[in-house]
Amino acid sequence: MSNFVMPSLGADMESAVLMEWLVKEGDHVTKGQVVAEVETSKGVIEIEVFEEGIIEKILIKEETECTVGTPLAYIRTADEKPPQETTEEPQRIKASPAARRKAKEMGVDIASLAATGEINLANVEKLAVQTPKLATSDGMRQAIAKAMSRSNAQIPHYYLSTSINMTPALAWLENFNANRTITQRILPAALLIRAVVKALKEVPQLNGFWEDNEHRISESIHPGIAIALRKGGLITPALMNAHEMGLDETMHALGDLITRTRSTKLRNSEMTQQTITITNLGDLGVESVLGVIYPPQVALVGLGRIMDAPWAQEDTLCVRKVMQATLAGDHRATDGRTGGLFLEKLNHILQNPQELL
Amino acid sequence: MTQEEIKKAIIGQILEIAPDIEEHDIVADKNLQRSLEIDSFDFLKILTALNAILGVEVPEKDYAKVDTLEHMTQYFVKNLPQ
Numbered sequence: 001m002s003n004f005v006m007p008s009l010g011a012d013m014e015s016a017v018l019m020e021w022l023v024k025e026g027d028h029v030t031k032g033q034v035v036a037e038v039e040t041s042k043g044v045i046e047i048e049v050f051e052e053g054i055i056e057k058i059l060i061k062e063e064t065e066c067t068v069g070t071p072l073a074y075i076r077t078a079d080e081k082p083p084q085e086t087t088e089e090p091q092r093i094k095a096s097p098a099a100r101r102k103a104k105e106m107g108v109d110i111a112s113l114a115a116t117g118e119i120n121l122a123n124v125e126k127l128a129v130q131t132p133k134l135a136t137s138d139g140m141r142q143a144i145a146k147a148m149s150r151s152n153a154q155i156p157h158y159y160l161s162t163s164i165n166m167t168p169a170l171a172w173l174e175n176f177n178a179n180r181t182i183t184q185r186i187l188p189a190a191l192l193i194r195a196v197v198k199a200l201k202e203v204p205q206l207n208g209f210w211e212d213n214e215h216r217i218s219e220s221i222h223p224g225i226a227i228a229l230r231k232g233g234l235i236t237p238a239l240m241n242a243h244e245m246g247l248d249e250t251m252h253a254l255g256d257l258i259t260r261t262r263s264t265k266l267r268n269s270e271m272t273q274q275t276i277t278i279t280n281l282g283d284l285g286v287e288s289v290l291g292v293i294y295p296p297q298v299a300l301v302g303l304g305r306i307m308d309a310p311w312a313q314e315d316t317l318c319v320r321k322v323m324q325a326t327l328a329g330d331h332r333a334t335d336g337r338t339g340g341l342f343l344e345k346l347n348h349i350l351q352n353p354q355e356l357l
Numbered sequence: 358m359t360q361e362e363i364k365k366a367i368i369g370q371i372l373e374i375a376p377d378i379e380e381h382d383i384v385a386d387k388n389l390q391r392s393l394e395i396d397s398f399d400f401l402k403i404l405t406a407l408n409a410i411l412g413v414e415v416p417e418k419d420y421a422k423v424d425t426l427e428h429m430t431q432y433f434v435k436n437l438p439q
Contacts, residue, residue: 174418177417178416178418182401182408182414182415183405185401185417187397187398187401188397189397189398228396230375230376230377230394231377258398
């Protein structure tokens, strides 16, 4: 028997609302199955179970706010006998979904209303009028603020930067796309992610964690991809198992990840298992980015906007598509030499794009 | 399909991909991607959806010809299968 608990969906999360169960008591579940949806400051996240078994008892009702670690259900493995009854009642706050949403929007703590009895939209609005709204009342802003403060306080960052001539890679990609239908088209972002993943295979020290005063290298590469939300805010969900993907698979998985991020349909593994972060400023951003590492990761790769720039090649000056690639590294885990090697590999790979297929 | 219908189809797809945009935000002669903050991924999604509706595939080398609502409408009018 094991407790299925509210997972931590990021170092900054304290609680979340269990919105919907996708299974019922008695259902058989398999490893990796999505069993519930929870609402966090980062949107609705699908949560998965990590073992096979039977949902013995559901402990938390839908639309209940619970802290991280709260048991949500008991899962019994196939060879176990049914357990004894439990009388433990988890603490919860009853509120209508509309009231909950409004409370979040207006920065009202619904717990402070719980004592007054029923929590409805009118009550929340009344309290909101009395509570001055802070500029930082938005949950996502607060979550980012916490994570970034922790990062800057704990991680001794070092920064490296290099200019990469992107003309060969973009020319190759344009030619490659010209022979394909629109649905098979590859975006430069996918090519760049694939190149970063390939470089990480050669310099694996940057892919992993700093935990318990130890540097742990991850064999799997799950890069967190910084994705801007249309209504503001930023999420960096993991592109799971990117090390197993070719170029087409990377593009397909990236498209799926962006679409699900923007419609808030992410899974908890994608929110928690990032092994490195890639910030790609794409076609709308600035020239270069010096990022802040998400703990417990040990590096962040920043890819600036690709722009026309003067470029010296042998003894001629010409115009090329140039991108600033930067690396923010955790100096406890690696040195500038390792970071420099990574940027050098990345550059080399992008000069030979046909190898990215 | 008339020019007006094509324009409607384009606007429809933009609003579908970027639901926070209001129709009056789309100015006929402004760069779509920059003025509406549509990234390359969403732009490709819009073109893919329009390909399904209008049967016209915009190759990457023609992206400069579909940069505004006005240009995109003209491009599709010109390239629509007869």
